Amino acid sequence: MIIAEKKPIEEIIREVEAYDRILVLGCNECVTVCEAGGKKEVEVLASVLRMNFMAQNREKTIDERTLERQCDHEYLEEIRDVIDQYDAVISLACGVGVQFAAEKYMTTPVLPGVNTVCLGANEDRGLWTERCQACGSCVLARTGGICPVSRCAKRVLNGPCGGSTNGKCEISKDTDCAWQLIIDRLKALGKMDDYEIVAPVKDWSTDRAGGPRTVTREDVKI
């Protein structure tokens, strides 16, 4: 899923200072699961904003709403009839949701309430970690199911580099060396011979290097 984290409240207050009628808009998908932008977080943020402006004796309307998804026309349409009641929307969806809302409602400022961090997993309670960088050309079949593109700080395809120590990356003792994990997994699979297969120069044109990416499926088009 997409992992996000809450923006600092000071930054959000600064962004919405000029507006009097604000809609805090949550999303029921990834950001709910990673506890950054679901219904609960919408309630908390709206309350904090109300308290903040109340303390300054400033009267503002701060409403709450959480959609099933913000990356989908169908659900974003649900606010069409109310959107003109607001001077601005704080979207707690990922960057995709913020943009999709902004594209749909051209004359209403849509401001991000979270920082979108990565594609990751909920590794433990309160811990989300990156697993994929959407490079557009998956190498996992050759790397024991562990991704060197997203999990190696140098995205080394023929690793590990010389900085791997005790299973940890040179950048931090809290970061696993992806190549140590790959080797451990290759060993567990009895496929250590695969380690010596050289990964050729990668085609990064499917990565962000190739420009904004699209997937077109004629078979599912209407």
Added chain:
Amino acid sequence: MSDYVSDSRLERVLKAGHLGVTSECGPPRGSDPEEIKKKGLLIKDYVDAVNVTDNQTAMTRMSSLAACVHLKLLGIEPVLQMVTRDRNRVALQSDILGAASFDISNMLCLSGDHQSFGDCSQGQNVHDLDSMQLVQTVRYMRDEGKFLGGDDIKRPPRLFVGAAANPFADPFEIRVPRLAKKIACGAEFIQTQCIYNIDKFKEWMRRAADRGLTEQVFIMAGMTPMKSVGMAKYMKNKVPGMDVPDEIIQRLSGVEKKNQAEEGIKICVEHIQELKEVPGIAGFHIMAIEWEEKVPEIVEKSGLYPRPEV
């Protein structure tokens, strides 16, 4: 390994069966070329070639290529170090041609320290290629005379191609397979990480020799003299992938502070003497960090001077 692939003196020395000697110079953090020239001239007659580091520890410095040119113009043979951290395949190929245009004849392919260690920790890294793919790239440019994109190169680069090896990084068991992989990619010489754990290094060499790898590549043992016990502790605890046994620290602690540098040189010379006897060792890469003036003494005391005529 009899045909020459470049005009490199280092290549000729190694292929003639002599123990090669290289050292390194770090370019300055400024545009004054005098510093690198001075460092180069200090060691000129005691080494076969001088590595020029490429923004080592991710600290922004004068470019490796420019510093190599300064050395080359003084008649000192440079080894151009190139890391994949800062440049994509366009820039890497372009700089390879730039180096070849000055008839720079040696290149060492590296991934580079992560930028978080340096002065631009908020910068992007590139890593379009990794170090092995850079070895493949330069070999392809040289041997096929083509760019990665497939077009012909007019006057392809003639470079003797090296890679680094760290016999001490983890996991140890893949250190020799990793060497094999670098050789398969086309590495012709290897310069190793600084060696302090002699036993572990010998074990790595034995495993490399068992696989016949020492017949396929020239392995130059990396040596860095310790200036003080403080440096030894720093290397042990702070430098990624470094293996400094306690006995080195104890030995340096055992002498007065003012004599520790001398002891460090002594240890370095002893290590070189010992490693000279190890089958498959093709030479030494002496990295006296900001201590280039000691290189001549180490080379002489190790019996590696004068350098052979080739």
